[in-house]
Amino acid sequence: MGKAKKRWTLEEEAALSAGVYKYGTGKWKDILNDHQFAHCLINRSNVDLKDKWRNLGCNASNSQSSSRRHTGSRYVFIVQMYFL
Amino acid sequence: MGKAKKRWTLEEEAALSAGVYKYGTGKWKDILNDHQFAHCLINRSNVDLKDKWRNLGCNASNSQSSSRRHTGSRYVFIVQMYFL
DNA sequence: CTCTAGGGTTAGGGTTTA
DNA sequence: TTAAACCCTAACCCTAGA
Secondary structure: OOOOOOOHOOOOHHHHHHHHHHHHHEEEHHHHHHHHHHOOOOOOHHHHHHHHHHHHHHHOOOOOOOOOOOOOOOEEEEEEEOOO | OOOOOOOOHHHHHHHHHHHHHOOOOOHHHHHHHHHHHHHHOOOHHHHHHHHHHHHHHHHHHOOOHOOOOOOOOOOOEEEEEEEE
C-alpha cells in the first residue's frame, strides 16, 4: 500500500531548484534542513527530492529502452582458492 | 556530487567472506592488509568492508562464532557462476 | 593519529498509479 | 501505455569512542 500520490507544485519545484543551486545535487537533506526551503518542502522527504530531481533531468533525453532482466543459458565459472 | 556507486562483485564478496573466516569480524584492516585478499579488494576501504559485511546480513546469524580466528593449513574453494 | 561501530544519507534499480 | 511519484536497499558518509 503506497502513499497517495501528491503532485509536485511549481513552488516545490522552485524550492528544489534553488536548493540544488545553493548546495549542489546530492545534498537533499541539507536542502530540507535549510529554513529558506523547508517551508515549501515540508511534505517532502530527502528521497522525494532526489527522485523529483531525477525526473526533472530525465525529461529531455531519456530514450533508453527499459532495462531487461535476462537469464540466458550462457554462463562462466570463476574459481578461487583461499588458504586459511 | 556524490560518489559513483561501485557494486560489489562476487570476487570481492568471496574475498571478504574468506577474510572474515580467517580473521573474524571487526578485523577489516587486517583483511585489507592480507596479501591473500588485497588484490581483490584494492578498490575497497576498511569501512567499505564493514558496511558490506553488515548488509550481507552475516552479523546476526554468525554472531556466536563471529570473533573466532581461524589459522592453519586448511583451505577453501570459492566457486562462482555468472550468467551472461 | 588510526580504526571500528553504528546511525544517518544517497544512488540507482524497481514498482506503482494517475 | 507512459512517466511522475514512490519504494527498496546496497553503498556510502559522519563521527564518537577506543
